[in-house]
Amino acid sequence: MSHGDSLAQQARYRARCTGNRHQNEHRFLSTARPATAISEATGDQALLESALFTHANGLADYCAHPAGIHSVDPRVDHLTVRLDSYIGPTRDYPLGEHCLATLLPTQNTRTKEEPSGVPGIRLRGIDDRGLHLGLADSSASATLTGPTAEQWRSYLDNHRALCIENGAAPLWETADLSEAEAAFRTEHSSWQEILSRSAWIGSGLLRRIGLFHTVSNAYSLGYWLDGRDWKFELTYEHGVPVNHDELVQYLTHPAWGLPMRVDHRSCQCRPCDCDGGRERICWIELTPTTDRVTGISFRFRSTAKDRNITRVYRSLALSGASTAWLERVLPQHHRQASTAVAS
Numbered sequence: 599m600s601h602g603d604s605l606a607q608q609a610r611y612r613a614r615c616t617g618n619r620h621q622n623e624h625r626f627l628s629t630a631r632p633a634t635a636i637s638e639a640t641g642d643q644a645l646l647e648s649a650l651f652t653h654a655n656g657l658a659d660y661c662a663h664p665a666g667i668h669s670v671d672p673r674v675d676h677l678t679v680r681l682d683s684y685i686g687p688t689r690d691y692p693l694g695e696h697c698l699a700t701l702l703p704t705q706n707t708r709t710k711e712e713p714s715g716v717p718g719i720r721l722r723g724i725d726d727r728g729l730h731l732g733l734a735d736s737s738a739s740a741t742l743t744g745p746t747a748e749q750w751r752s753y754l755d756n757h758r759a760l761c762i763e764n765g766a767a768p769l770w771e772t773a774d775l776s777e778a779e780a781a782f783r784t785e786h787s788s789w790q791e792i793l794s795r796s797a798w799i800g801s802g803l804l805r806r807i808g809l810f811h812t813v814s815n816a817y818s819l820g821y822w823l824d825g826r827d828w829k830f831e832l833t834y835e836h837g838v839p840v841n842h843d844e845l846v847q848y849l850t851h852p853a854w855g856l857p858m859r860v861d862h863r864s865c866q867c868r869p870c871d872c873d874g875g876r877e878r879i880c881w882i883e884l885t886p887t888t889d890r891v892t893g894i895s896f897r898f899r900s901t902a903k904d905r906n907i908t909r910v911y912r913s914l915a916l917s918g919a920s921t922a923w924l925e926r927v928l929p930q931h932h933r934q935a936s937t938a939v940a941s
Contacts, residue, residue: 617669617808648800664819681744687916704766861885875903
């Protein structure tokens with residue numbers, strides 16, 4: 599990709615990262631004139647966004663977009679995340695409802711167990727713009743969109759009723775940190791330090807989540823924080839170009855990407871089936887170019903030639919994945935499905 603810094607190139611980069619249209623991003627950049635194509639969140643804002651990246655996702659099943667995120671709108675002090683509608687192909691579990699269950703903190707009044715959800719997350723309100731989240735004792739803010747205000751209120755009512763039924767007291771409505779949340783943070787102070795230290799990557803990747811859909815040819819994305827680095831596993835259909843170098847170039851763009859460089863790589867990509875079409879795995883590890891310590895470890899997995907992923911294709915198609923994307927990342931199965939429909 600070009601490393602130029604013209605407005606058109608910045609808009610193209612931003613559109614690939616956010617999943618929004620190039621025209622919309624060009625209009626935003628020309629009007630707002632931000633310092634960079636994708637601004638960096640810091641402090642509590644990065645911590646909130648990293649928590650969203652970790653918990654408010656569709657990794658439980660396949661969604662229309664990787665991690666269940668249709669698009670994002672990153673600003674200096676705010677992030678808007680547009681969610682996919684459902685988790686999986688059955689379309690009976692809204693992703694917005696899943697987000698409330700995994701994000702909003704509760705305290706079990708019967709067992710006095712540690713808080714569930716994300717300690718410190720606060721629900722700031724619901725309106726036509728979406729569901730607004732923040733952190734206790736902080737000005738950090740993010741908005742989840744996709745569902746209507748009526749749907750969000752319905753999801754919240756259902757979640758509250760389920761909490762009451764199971765003896766879980768909501769902690770997401772108070773301004774300050776509750777005693778249970780404060781105790782949790784104290785007891786797990788070392789993990790809190792890890793979360794704070796690695797938040798810049800979680801936030802930076804969420805602000806560039808579109809790259810896993812617009813640039814990468816992977817049909818499946820999994821990721822987690824292992825306490826030292828962020829781990830990513832991307833899976834590709836056999837025969838589809840594993841364009842990991844292009845993805846890494848976007849992520850580490852010298853002007854607008856994350857301040858990281860390739861530290862190690864092991865590549866098994868081959869243009870032939872001379873190995874019998876077995877599964878291949880490439881590893882690429884990124885390390886910060888600054889004094890930060892957290893890194894990213896990517897594993898790019900190309901499936902074996904004879905692996906049947908028809909169920910995966912059907913799940914993605916039923917979840918609402920676009921035809922153009924399915925044709926790009928699962929061409930063999932897309933051709934088979936198209937032929938079956940035609941006949």
